[in-house]
Amino acid sequence: MSAYEWFRIRRTMLAYDYWLDVEGVTGRARKDLRAELVGNLTDATAAVGYPAARRSLGSVRTLATAAAPDRDSRPRWVVGSYAAIVVFAIGAFAALGLITAWADGVMAAGGGQGLWIGHPFFLPWVEITVRQGETLQILATFNPWSVVVPPLVAFLIGSRIWRLATRQSSPTPAAQVR
Numbered sequence: 001m002s003a004y005e006w007f008r009i010r011r012t013m014l015a016y017d018y019w020l021d022v023e024g025v026t027g028r029a030r031k032d033l034r035a036e037l038v039g040n041l042t043d044a045t046a047a048v049g050y051p052a053a054r055r056s057l058g059s060v061r062t063l064a065t066a067a068a069p070d071r072d073s074r075p076r077w078v079v080g081s082y083a084a085i086v087v088f089a090i091g092a093f094a095a096l097g098l099i100t101a102w103a104d105g106v107m108a109a110g111g112g113q114g115l116w117i118g119h120p121f122f123l124p125w126v127e128i129t130v131r132q133g134e135t136l137q138i139l140a141t142f143n144p145w146s147v148v149v150p151p152l153v154a155f156l157i158g159s160r161i162w163r164l165a166t167r168q169s170s171p172t173p174a175a176q177v178r
Contacts, residue, residue: 001042005050009041012060019064021078033067080159087154091147095140098122103138106130 016037020030044053057063102120107130116130125146131137 001045005045008050008054009038009045012041012054012057013038016060016064019061020067022076023064023068024074024076025064025068029067037063075159075161075163077159080155080157080161083158084151084155088147088151091150095123095126095142099126099128099138099140102128103130103136107132107136 013034017030017034020033025033041053041057044056047053048056098120102118102123106116106118113133114131116132117127119127125143127141129137129139129141131139
């Protein structure tokens, strides 16, 4: 097996591990499932080559969904965390670009030296101050709720927090009943 095939097998294993995590498979079971996938994929790659082995495997997401025993009963904390991080990053980069564009518009208006303060229509929760003199200074003050609320909402929706309230208690095993 070449190093490239080894890398492709490991990449498939990481994708499978991600979907196992999303589906709520934890601990030892996830480690065993990863090892089983790597073993089977390595054997199949040696027999028929990686492309054919990967095609016969199918979707790793479907495979992970089938491996999850009770995936609908618990919140998905990792998915909620990923969603919050993505929403925060998109919001931060969008705000940075829009603030810079607004400041560039102020400079392009040819105001010369001076101080401009405004609330752009595309970011109503931000106050932007541009001071143009010997140097250019740009200050943006945010409403704190505009930074906290969108990632929090994304976390709550992504993790499906309502499952805590609607979750049914698991039945007691017969061996523990006296």
